[in-house]
Amino acid sequence: MIFMLFSLLNLMITAKLMASTQLWMIEWNLTLMTSTNVSIPIILDPMGLMFSTTIMFISANVLMFSKFYMKGDPLINKFTLIVMLFVMSMNILILFPNMLSLLLGWDGLGLSSFLLIIYYQNKKSLSAGMLTALTNRLGDIAIILSSCWLLSQGHWNILCLLPNFILNQPLVTLLLMVAAMTKSAQIPFSSWLPAAMAAPTPVSALVHSSTLVTAGVFLLYRLNPFMQLSSQFSKSLTLIGAMTMTMAGIVALKEMDTKKIIALSTLSQLGLMMMTLGMNLPSLTMSHLIIHALFKSLLFLCAGTLINSYTHSQDIRNMSKNNKKFPHITASMVTAMLALCAYPFMSGFYSKDLIIENMLFSKTNMMTSALMFLGALLTTLYSTRFMLILTSSSPSSSPLMILTSHIHIMPPLTLLAIASVSSGAMITWITNVQTSPTLPMTTKILPLLCLLLGILLSLELWPLLSKPMPPKFNNPYMITSMFFLTPLSTQYTLTTWKFTSLLSLKTVDQGWVTLMGPQGINQLITSMSKTTLKHQSSHITLSLKQMLFFTAIPIIMITTY
Template sequence: MTTLITSTGTLLTFLMLLTPLIFPSPMNPMLQLKNTIKKTFIISLCPSILLLGHETEITIKMAPMIFMDTQNIYIDIILDTYSILFTSIALFITWSIMEFSTWYMSQDPNITKFLKYLTTFLLTMLIIISANNFYQFFIGWEGVGIMSFLLIGWWFARTDAGTAALQAIIYNRLGDIGLLLAMLWLNAFSSWNFQEIFMQENQYFTLPTLGLLLGAIGKSAQLGLHPWLPAAMEGPTPVSALLHSSTMVVAGVFLILRMHPIMQNNHTILTLCLLIGSFTTLVSAIVATTQNDIKKIIALSTTSQLGLMMVTLGLNQPMLTFMHMTMHSFFKATLFLCAGSLIHNLNNEQDIRKMGNLMLNFPATSSAMTTASMALMGAPFLSGFYSKDIIIETITNSNTNAWAMTLTLVATALSATYSTRMIILVQTGTTKIKQTHTHHESKTALNSIARLTMGSIMAGLLTKLMISPSTSILTMPKPIKLAALMISLFSMILTMDIISSNKMKMKPMISHSTNQFLFFNTMHRAFPLGALNTSQNLSTELMDTWTLEKFGPKGLATKNISMTHLSTQQKTMIKHYLSIFLLSTTITLIFLSPNWS
């Protein structure tokens, strides 16, 4: 019975999401889309509740669609802890974001199309998390890439929006090369079906796992392929909220999470995950500390948290990664919607230096932003505390790389720094801009923000109660147990002191951090300019200096002169001419003289 209800609920979820896309309502398509997401979320709770009581893994396998000599291609849906729980969370967050979008995008003439794009975005993410083979997984993987391109560049009349959309698709395509190579290798030597891959004990899985890791680095914006994530802030704020919380960016981490059984004994891959994640979380946290655009601060915070998830995978803790992924979805969506509400009410002003004293004008939004920021910092009894605290404990108690542990702890401290800085500059002090008119906090927007704020408060506690209802015995030293909390508290106090005293030291470091360590200038300016100059010089030298000089008119003239010199005695030298004349005259006189005969 449990299997039947779970399978039916999941299939009904997909069908209901497809209904407004295929058969839109002629009267009110916006209301239809919002209500569909709401009803789908309620239906998805049935499999989630049943999963808590009966931890089972169900596979729905349909008839083959494509027949091949080596293997058949068919739709194969896996229903386990990852897919069932994350489906409910993604639907809940998308429901709130779509309701917020009806207020935020109310003046957009194509708002219905926008909401359809959001629904398609969600649907492709659900395909990723429920796929049981690489064929189906790749459809969802490319789907979120295409939808992110369309949604980031939604305001296509803006040059920055088009550039950001191109960055997203190009950087993701670089990562997709690794996924494609891994799929080709698995198709030749193994299988595309996840269960068949997991059953094989293949010591040569290092090569395809490297490809999978490259795909995850591109999709989840790890260090090296990360510039597209801050640039994606050119899209509408609801897009940023959905893209950075429960779709797109977590797809790369979810790929490693799903394929973890073939990586758990591969120390090379685990070490790479650990190092890449630790450097990503540190660099992103440093850059976020000195940014002034409120959306970019939250975006770089997402990159930092994705790096922390990668570190957790490197520690061989997939369930802990999944837990932090779900907790992160709630408070990150809350932060983006709060930022969107403030930006919309301040006539599209995004610079936190020009904001201030907004807690009086927007008390509900400010309260939600503070709560979500505290959850991000890992404040006790909020959602981030239950996952982030355990991750720090696991790092400090594991035989892991000391450098990776140090970088992660520093990044944890910096997460409190940029969160505290954002709260103080936005909500306290005095406003630095002249507000021509201020929108009031709309009920529609506040409903969405309040719903996600409750998730940020209650999600971790509910997870804690479901996992371990009884009080656990402390088995580690108290300094290690309180390490994350002490680091965050110290960083918060230090940040407040620096801001209040207005002392900003280490200007060169701050300058580089503000410019994102010149990564954008290097990758998007220096390298292309160097390549252009090199190609221009090479083409000039090859065409002008070499081709035209050697084989062109000048080269032919030079060859003609040398051939002329070889074929004639006219050397334009008077001494040479006189010598030849005297020699020939002497020889002639000798031979023609009478005495000779």
């Protein structure tokens, strides 16, 4: 309820700022130390506040849903507190354009996400939490180094960076890109996102829709005017986003875990957002980010309801004929999937269609454009496959199941479904994020043709997509390991660190430190003691021999005479 009230308050402030076309900058003076004024800047801009409103709205619905999903959990209050810490960290990241405050929100996101992922405290969740934490620590190191570098300007305000500084320090641009890529799971840091599905489903609905994974995108959105000054920023970010989008789509086609399919679709859309930022379309990126957060959280909540109904099985093959068993949930999932595929007049259509049109209008190279269209086609393929399995496949699960009916399910699903349908049109009409470019009609209908082609292909290839492919056409390990990104970031890196730690143990802990420490002193004392004992033993024997010799002479003389 508190989050819902805050979201309404943010919405009213956003409407006022949009109506007056203003941006509020508040300087919060904390204290005065000698001649230094310690203050924190707070920025209230329409896009940032709209994003904050979306986070509050989704958090309120997720916490309402968690009352049903985690009913009977003895640690539900602890879970709620960690979620509130998570949301607070994200709002610090949005509202405080200061590098130190940003670092506080950035680290708060990493810590609270780790605590939420390991909530179940089993082997799977602990390994997923460690992979997530270690990957994000790479980004934390990058952002700490860039913060130290930015201090040479005399301030930490990210809205007032010097253009010459960015041009003369390309390494700062690279560090900020790496930090954003680790948080938003771009190639080659993508393996942690599907692994984080070990968390409870309400966590996935919050973390993988509007908060943790979007922090990197939002960081680059704030820094976009300065990052665009770098000559290689746009080209590299566009290519990395297109590759991530295509890779996630290919992996999602063969995935059978319900939550992982939705997580891979999130990864695909994150690649699209990064690509849009690379094309220097920040407002369009933020609008797609907000729209995506709404329909993706709806997808996760629907998936959580189905998982709970099928005795906590996440295998999509066990879920079938849901249009008859759960009509409301199935309708909500179809709504979210249509928005994901950018079906005309659904929310995703208003942003994704504009992105593709601007890509066709811009000077994007042929390879990136081809990957973009392939990613959009794959999105339609795996979304249609997902819905066909849930509604039309033959049942392969037990006839015994839990019929879900709870007072805390329908309100969040209904609210998010309404937002998933209407948010695209509302954001586009109110904010006027991007003007549609002038293109020939044949080029203009390419996104719609791509959508229709994906639907037709999925219907034609449905028998192949629902069964494993022949071995000569399929490398299952390559697909399930996300093109070997998972072993490269886990098992293969462990070999190097294990060898390094063993070498360090032998040369340092068991080497010169031991010799200079207690073991060396013990050996020295033992050696000296043995030497002294040897000499002492020799002197006693010699003395005894001499005493016997000199005692024997008088005895011999007496006996002789």
